Amino acid sequence: MDQWLSDYGVTLGVGALITFMIFIVWDLAKRSNAGKFGTIMLYVGLAMGIFGFLIKVIITWLLENAGV
Incomplete structure (x- = not known):
């Protein structure tokens, strides 16, 4: 439960x-x-x-699901 909360809490918090x-x-x-350019x-x-x-989220997901 705590791991789920921290994973999604960080993702939602950063969002x-x-x-x-x-x-x-x-x-x-x-x-x-x-101005427009600035x-x-x-x-x-x-x-x-x-x-x-x-990219960090994607790499973490790939490493967790690749069995590394």
Whole structure:
């Protein structure tokens, strides 16, 4: 029970933080007058972090199911 709760709690918690970070990046771009290119670059940086988290989840799942 505890393992299930911690696995899904981390996944849901990070998902909630990512959603909040999307709002933060939007607000930062708006307040700093970043323009179209600057806003895109801010979101690219955020997307790289999200992609890294997803890759970690996928690699962990593959290693657990590969019998390693």
